[in-house]
Amino acid sequence: AERKLPIYSVEDDKRIAITFDASWGAERTKGIVDALYERGLKATFFLTGIWISAYPEETLYIHDHGMEIGNHSDHHYNMGKMTKEQCLEEIVAVNRQVYDLTGEYPTLFRAPFGDYGNTLIDTLEGIGMRCIQWDVDSLDWKGLDAATLYERITNGVQGGSIILCHNNSEHILEALPKILDDLTQEGYEFVTxxxxxxxxxxxxxxxxxxxxxxxxx
Known part of the structure; x- marks a missing residue:
């Protein structure tokens, strides 16, 4: 069978999406939301069920400031080889959790470790969800300093890019304001x-x- 692909980027002139995966820690999350919110910009946060359980207040903070919440699975397991039943268990639990807190169901999913297969993508399509990867990887989880994160993201971006960051990586909050300001200045629009x-x-x-x-x- 043909290998199905998730969405890595989108054909677009100037709109881009910065995304934050959350599976551990939360101390920088409100700061990230605030940096976006005070500039009138949007982002998408992909949350695991474990994270939502640990940080319901931060989950609501993300939602209440106009950011989009995506599903990043319940337990952050590798899902590329899971059966449909296993996939559904990991996906549906989080959709319910997000709905219970915010009144909205996520429509987007990001595979843990970016590990996907046809079964996962088919399962998502069957429940009206899309699988979202990225074309710009900040590698922020490696502890890269703010200047390096700035370079990686601003050099990698083109219209329609989806940027991968993590909500609790060491230097992302420090790097973010300049990234947002300079790319906005270049004519890019940050959307969900x-x-x-x-x-x-x-x-x-x-x-x-x-x-x-x-x-x-």
Whole structure:
């Protein structure tokens, strides 16, 4: 069978999505939300069930400041080889948790460790969710300093990029304001992943880029 791809990036001129995966720790989360919120910018936070259980207040803070919450699985296991039943267990539990706290169900999923397979993608499609990867990896979890994070992100970005960061990496909060300000100055608009996907109902190419639907044949 043909290998299915998640969405790594989107065909777009100037809109980009910065995303934060949360599976451990929370001390920097409110600071990240505040940096975005005070600039009127949006981001998507992919949360694990374990994290939501530990940090319900931060989960609500993310939601109440207009950020999007995505599903990052319940336990952060490798899911690339899981059965449909196992996948559903990991996905549905978190959707319920997010709904109970915020009144909204997540529509986006990010695979733990970026580890996906056809079964996971089919399972997600079957419940109306999309699997989201990234095309710009900050590698912030490696403890890179703020200047290096700034370079990696600003040099890697193009229109339609999805940027991978982590909510509790050591220097992301320090690097973030300049990243947001300078890319905004360059004409980029920070939106949620769902906003980035709006109206893009076309095909995903071999690089994982989602294209807008073409008119006609």
């Amino acid at each position: 992943v769902s906003e980035l996907l709006l109206g893009k109902e076309g095909t995903i190419d071999r690089t994982g880029k989602l294209h807008a639907a073409r008119q006609g044949g």
